[in-house]
Structure formats: C-alpha cells, structure tokens
Amino acid sequence: MKKLFALLTVAVIGLTAFKADNGGYKVGDVAADFKLKNVDGKMVSLANYKAAKGFIVVFTCNHCPYAKAYESRxxxxxxxxxxxxxxxxxxxxNDPVSEPQDSFDNMKKRASEKGYTFPYTIDETQDVTREYGAKATPHVFVLQKTDKGNxxxxxxxxxxxxxxSNPNHTRYVENAVDALLxxxxxxTTSTKAIGCSIKWKKGA
Amino acid sequence: MKYRNFILLFLLSTIGLAAPAQTRTVTPITYQQLEKRISNKDTVYIVNFWATWCAPCVAELPNFEKLQQTYKGQPVKVLLLSMDFKSKLNEVKTFASKRKLISEVYLADKPSEQVFIDQVDKNWSGALPGTMIVNAQKGIRKFYEKEFTYDELNKLYQTNK
Incomplete structure (x- = not known):
C-alpha cells in the first residue's frame, strides 16, 4: 500500500512536471481564458467580449526595444x-522586480501617454504567459472564437x-486575421517570435 | 611661408583623418554575403550571433576574442555578427572600438528577419546568443543556441577543425 502511494506520488509529480514543461499552445489548441488586471484597474477576461469573433493576444512590454519598435503597429x-x-x-x-520599467505604474503611464485603445494587462503570476508558452516580447497569439472555445x-x-524598413514586408498577423474574417x-500559422526574452521571477 | 602653412595644414588634416581610422570597421552583411564569406575550404569559421543589448552575448564575447587571439596562426576565423537593428550601425561601431575587438565584426542586413534566421538554421528560435561553426572541407556546419565558455568554445574548435 505504501509502495502504491509512493508510486502514485511519483506519477503525480511526473504529471505536474510535464504540465509545466508542455511548451505552451500549438496552433489548433483551445486557449484558456484568463482574468488579468488592466491599467484602468479593472479585470479583463476574454469572456467579457461577447461580440468578438476572436482576439489578437499580444505579449508585449514597456522596456524591450523590439516591443517599442512594434508599439505603433x-x-x-x-x-x-x-x-x-x-x-x-x-x-x-515580465516580472517588474527583474525589469522595473515594466512595473504596473509604468505600464499605466505608457498606456495613457500613447493612448492605447486596448487593454494593457499585467500577468502578475506569469501563469498565463507559461500556459500560452510566450517566449518573447512581442509574441502574438491570434485566437478564433468557436463552439469549442478560443x-x-x-x-x-x-x-x-x-x-x-522594408515596405514589402510580410504582415503575418494581418494576413491571419484577414483570412479568418x-x-x-x-x-502561415506560425513564425518565430523575435524579441526580448521573458523576464521570469527569480526562484519561482 | 604660405607653403609651409599649407604643409602644416596638410599634416594636421592627415592626423585628423588618422584618428577616425581607429574606429573599428563594422560591415553590414546579408545572408548571401555571409555564405560567401564563410565559403573558403581552407578555413574553419566560427560565427557568433550577438547584440549590444544582449547581456549574456556581451559577457561571452571575450571568449570568442580569446579563441581568435590564441589561434591567430591557424586557419580559423571568428566572425562577430551583430543582430542589432540596422539603424544602430554607429552604436555597434562604437561598441567594437571601445572593446577593441580584434575579430571581424558584421551587422546583419536582413530584409526579412524570419528568412535570415531560418537560413542560418531552421531550428534557431532567433534568441541570442547563437553560434555557428563551419568547416566546408569536412562538410561540417553546426549551430548552437547557447552561451559558450572559453573551454567549451575551444573544444568546439578542436573537435571540428
């Protein structure tokens, strides 16, 4: 019995490890909803968007030169x-301790200075980032609302x-959304997210 | 007198010209140009992909410099290929000059980032640093998305030269 329990424990640990290391979503997966704090203080969930046909979820941040280069886009x-x-x-x-420019206060400042028309939320636990498998900023996930979910x-x-700098560059996200519409x-369902690495919490 | 002044002026201007010549050359390079640069069969090429803003890259640069310095009598060439934005050419030049880099320094000229990264290696996520070793004579071409200590780098060279 003791042995069985030990075996079960090992199995559970094995499963947890696997889950943490699943590498995030792949095209075709159903993305989980989340509840994240927006710069206006309100919580944002995909479920709040009753009329949406889908979403352009962008992992981005204040400090990264790539994120800055893409901000207006x-x-x-x-x-x-x-x-x-x-x-x-x-x-x-990003963890604001590792990267103070990405603190919630600085996010608020950036969003209001630039006049963001979309929610700019913070993933304080970094669970959503892990679950989606975002590797860099910016990293985009285009979701389509279906009966199965997003x-x-x-x-x-x-x-x-x-x-x-190249006027003929390939607009992957626009092409994807245009196709869905x-x-x-x-x-093209996946490309490499080139940018700054995610700043994970130390010792997490 | 006038003539003498002219000579003086000429000398001064040469000095003036000589000073910026100490600035390290950094050459923009397309993928096709890189292929050509590393095509010599008599030479082993170690290409390090880095950026001035990438702390682990900057930290490992001395290892690449040390390898180039140690084996300067051997047919091995270290190429430091910056993935900084093309508009940052001057920053990369300043960086290379300040650090007195002895290896050849290039700046990636990439009309499409995705294509450039895929051409270097299909499995490269684009994250920095990255290092490629090429030995055309032995048909070796390997890419590593990781940081290298000097010992690891030396081993990489010794096993592929």
Missing part, C-alpha cells in the same frame, strides 16, 4: 481589427521586419 492592429471583431488584448509578462490560429511575430484558412 500593435496600436494600428487594434484600430483596424477591433471593430471587425478581433480586438487586441495586450499582456505584459482556438489558436496563429502564433508568432507581427511581421518579419521589426525595424519597419473571410472564412479562409490561415496560410
């Missing part, structure tokens, strides 16, 4: 697609030109 995505049913939901994944349709970069399948 993230704002443009919301302006272009929120009305069409795909609002931007921004999540700051299905991941695209994971990766916003486009292939952080510096915005016209009932087509997404041609």
């Amino acid at each position: 993230i704002m443009d995505l919301d302006k272009k697609y929120a009305a069409k049913g795909y609002p931007v939901i921004a999540i700051s994944p 299905v991941v349709k695209y994971i990766g970069a916003i486009d292939d030109d952080t510096e915005n 016209t009932g087509k399948s997404v041609a």
Whole structure:
C-alpha cells in the first residue's frame, strides 16, 4: 500500500512536471481564458467580449526595444481589427522586480501617454504567459472564437521586419486575421517570435 | 611661408583623418554575403550571433576574442555578427572600438528577419546568443543556441577543425 502511494506520488509529480514543461499552445489548441488586471484597474477576461469573433493576444512590454519598435503597429492592429471583431488584448509578462520599467505604474503611464485603445494587462503570476508558452516580447497569439472555445490560429511575430524598413514586408498577423474574417484558412500559422526574452521571477 | 602653412595644414588634416581610422570597421552583411564569406575550404569559421543589448552575448564575447587571439596562426576565423537593428550601425561601431575587438565584426542586413534566421538554421528560435561553426572541407556546419565558455568554445574548435 505504501509502495502504491509512493508510486502514485511519483506519477503525480511526473504529471505536474510535464504540465509545466508542455511548451505552451500549438496552433489548433483551445486557449484558456484568463482574468488579468488592466491599467484602468479593472479585470479583463476574454469572456467579457461577447461580440468578438476572436482576439489578437499580444505579449508585449514597456522596456524591450523590439516591443517599442512594434508599439505603433500593435496600436494600428487594434484600430483596424477591433471593430471587425478581433480586438487586441495586450499582456505584459515580465516580472517588474527583474525589469522595473515594466512595473504596473509604468505600464499605466505608457498606456495613457500613447493612448492605447486596448487593454494593457499585467500577468502578475506569469501563469498565463507559461500556459500560452510566450517566449518573447512581442509574441502574438491570434485566437478564433468557436463552439469549442478560443482556438489558436496563429502564433508568432507581427511581421518579419521589426525595424519597419522594408515596405514589402510580410504582415503575418494581418494576413491571419484577414483570412479568418473571410472564412479562409490561415496560410502561415506560425513564425518565430523575435524579441526580448521573458523576464521570469527569480526562484519561482 | 604660405607653403609651409599649407604643409602644416596638410599634416594636421592627415592626423585628423588618422584618428577616425581607429574606429573599428563594422560591415553590414546579408545572408548571401555571409555564405560567401564563410565559403573558403581552407578555413574553419566560427560565427557568433550577438547584440549590444544582449547581456549574456556581451559577457561571452571575450571568449570568442580569446579563441581568435590564441589561434591567430591557424586557419580559423571568428566572425562577430551583430543582430542589432540596422539603424544602430554607429552604436555597434562604437561598441567594437571601445572593446577593441580584434575579430571581424558584421551587422546583419536582413530584409526579412524570419528568412535570415531560418537560413542560418531552421531550428534557431532567433534568441541570442547563437553560434555557428563551419568547416566546408569536412562538410561540417553546426549551430548552437547557447552561451559558450572559453573551454567549451575551444573544444568546439578542436573537435571540428
């Protein structure tokens, strides 16, 4: 009996380890909803968006030069697609102790200075970041609302030109959302998220 | 007198010219140009992908410099390929000059980041630092998404040269 218990314990530990190390979502997975604090103090969940057809979930932050380079393009995505049913939901994944520029107060400042039209939430426990498998800032997950839940349709970069220097660059997120809006399948479903690594809590 | 002044002025201007020449050259490089640069069959190439803003990269740069210095008599070339933004050419030059880098320094010229990273290695996530070793004569081309200590780097060279 004792042996069985030990075996069970090992099995449970094994499972937990596996879950923590699942590498995040893949295209086709159903993404879990979350409840994260927005810069306006209110909690944000995907379920709050009754009329949405889907979401452009962007892991981004204040400090990272890549995130800064993409900031206006993230704002443009919301302006272009929120009305069409795909609002931007921004999540700051970083531990503010490791990166003080990404503190909640600094996030509030940034959002109001720039006039973000979308929620800019903080993942204080970093659980959502882990669950989604965000690796960098910025890292985008395009979700489509279905009967099964919010299905991941695209994971990766916003486009292939952080510096915005090539006018013919490929707009991965726009292409994905445009395809979903016209009932087509997404041609490029995943790309590499190039940016700054996530600043994880030390000793977590 | 006038002539003498002219010579003096000329000398001064050469000095003036000589000073910026000490600034380290940093050459923008496309993937195609990189391929060409590392195509010599007589040489082992170690290409380190780094950036001025990447702390672990900056921390391991001396290991690459030490390798280049240690084996300067051997056919091994260390190329330090910065993945900084193309608009940061001057910052990379300043960095390379301040650190007095002896290895060749390049700045990635990438019309598409995704294509550039995939061309270097399909399995590279794009995270820095990354290091590639190429020995065309032996058909070796390996890429590592990790940091290297000097001993690890030396071992990498010794086992692939």
